[in-house]
Amino acid sequence: MVDMEQAWLLPALPAAAFVILALFHQYLPRKGDLIAVGSTVLSFLLALFVAADLFGQLPAGPGELVGNTSGFDWVEIPDIDFVLRIGFRVDQVTMVMLAVVSFVGMLVHIYSLGYMKGEPRYGWYYAVLSLFVASMLTLVLADNFLLLYVTWEGVGICSYLLIGHYWERRTAAEAAKKAFITTRFGDVFLLIGIVMLWREAGTFDMSEIFEKAEAGEFGKTYLTAATLLLFGGAAGKSAQFPFHVWLPDAMEGPTPVSALIHAATMVVAGVYLVARVMPLFEASYDGALYFVVVVGLTTTFMAAFMGLVMTDIKRVVAYSTLNSLGLMMVSLGFGEAGVGPAMLYLFTHAFFKALLFLGCGSVIHATEKQETTDLGGLAAKMPITGRTFAVGALAMAGVVPLSGFFAKDEILVAAQDFSWAALLLILVSLPITAMYMLRLYLLTFTGEPRDRHAYEHAHESPPVMSWPLVALAVLAVVSGFVVFEPIGKAIGVHSGFLGAVENVLVEEVHGFSLDWAMAAVSTLLVVGGLYAGYYAWSGAALPAKAAGERFPFLYRLLRNKFYVDDFYQWVINYVVLGLAKVIAVFDRAVVNDTGVNGAGEVTNGAGFFLKFQQTGKLPNYALAMIVGVAVLAIVGFSVKG
């Protein structure tokens, strides 16, 4: 039986599938896709056993789990305390991620059988997808920062490769570069933060660093700086403001990839990291957590407003992802009390957001259109996609009793204890979220078809694609119920979701209690948002158009994504390229002309003068030899003398 000590098998299986597919996919039947799918299915089953082993040990307080670590020291340099450890560690926070990654990874592998059928580089697609699952599972299992960083880059490169899967399309190649470079900015912060922690603590091991931080062995300012640098890495990966620009463009990749990487797993790696290093935030100045809240709220609001006006259905879902990621970060900014809600949101979000993306994929597969101006009325043609999409949209909006409701409400409860300003702002964002989610559904699935030809062409997707939708829709409905204690007990945990997760951090847990007043307020706001959305966009969407014409400046501001992308382009054009020109001059004048060419010219000139020594006359050479020997002899004797 597999228990927590064999958790390394989870990433090992997809990694093996990657190696096999990357090397031999041309020679395998069906390009080896079934090997990749099989490895993820096995990984998911193993994850269930690992979960059973973990649940059996709960409730265990911080550090009380036994047999949950494995691994070995790969590289050791004793003189400088450097240990590169391939180490794995399972706890409740990890388990949430393991469940999400292995389950959504499995579904996306299956769904891709239909979606990617006959697409170019099919075998390579599956190879990279497996590599991604392997990297992501290692990332969440890593027990030290160095391994985490390695896999952090691993998921980054997979994201790059998969966004750029259709690299013949220029926009896809550009989007891949944009995603990679933008997240690299964050990654540099992360690396500096890790090195800072290592320099002071002499270890990469997370739990050791946390113990030292709690014991106050770091200078407080130093620790705060290092922690904020780690947060910089998390913000890059989780597309928080000001790094958010890459995520909408990442929609150039195949849709299942968007569902897996840019909704359910990789983008929440940042959230996971912040939750993981919460002890460091707790030991830092309070400002660090406030900073997280501010960044998260900024992201939430920018994304929610932009979601209102975008017309590409995948991009709207991408903005809703930004919105959710912002909320998770805000929740983490509340400190230890916010970790449980954030992880709950992460857990439920993975299901309903993957559902929304795969629903978009289904629409795109059927109509080959993804602009709302080309869609409409598809509910009749694609009943399964339409209904499951509606479930996903309502879960995202946070309608009772779908999963998004519980997650969002726990965040609100945590906000209550933190600050009323944050609470108010989150409440304000709720109706906006509800509005654009309903807008997306109405424009895609109801009303008059705006492109007759695409509409006639549309059909329900094959079962291999629709069944993952149904599975995710069911989970989008029920996954929120894990907060209730009886449900938790039914799946073998001692308490509900929050109690189990909070156990990792603190002895005392808040647990779950439904705040009726809060629930009522939030539900009222969500329903209000839905009503406003219905009023604005149902039918011919006349009120929405009128609003757009009434406030042209606002509309342009949102359509142009607050000009953030343009600002970055301006910086690149004038600052980066300007600096590059200066450096180019230096390169030309100093490095090239003086250094490289200079060395050549000196050699050349020396050769010109020395060549006259070669007279071609034998006696000259003989004389030189004899004089040379005589000089050497004299020197030799006098030195020895």
Add this chain to the structure above:
Amino acid sequence: METAAEQIPLESFLFVAAVIFSLGVYGVLSRRNAVQILMSVELMLNAVAVNFVAFATYTDPELFRGLVFAVFVIIVAAAEVGLALGIILRVFRNRATANVDEVSELKW
């Protein structure tokens, strides 16, 4: 009865060898005919061989390491002469001269 080595001091041998060597150097520098230069080189080599034998006899009578070296010098000289004469012959065939001043193509 004194041996020859005891009657004649080492310095005499070294003196003779030095004279022969100097003649060889002079020959190499002053001659223009390739064959003469080669002969001068032979003189230098033989001077060295004399030195070897002398030192062997005076400083290391039990073994004959120096003698072995002298034999090596003779062998190398023979091989060198064979090679060098071959080259000189080819040069002579090509341009009807053995004067080294006229063979000066390999210059700047």
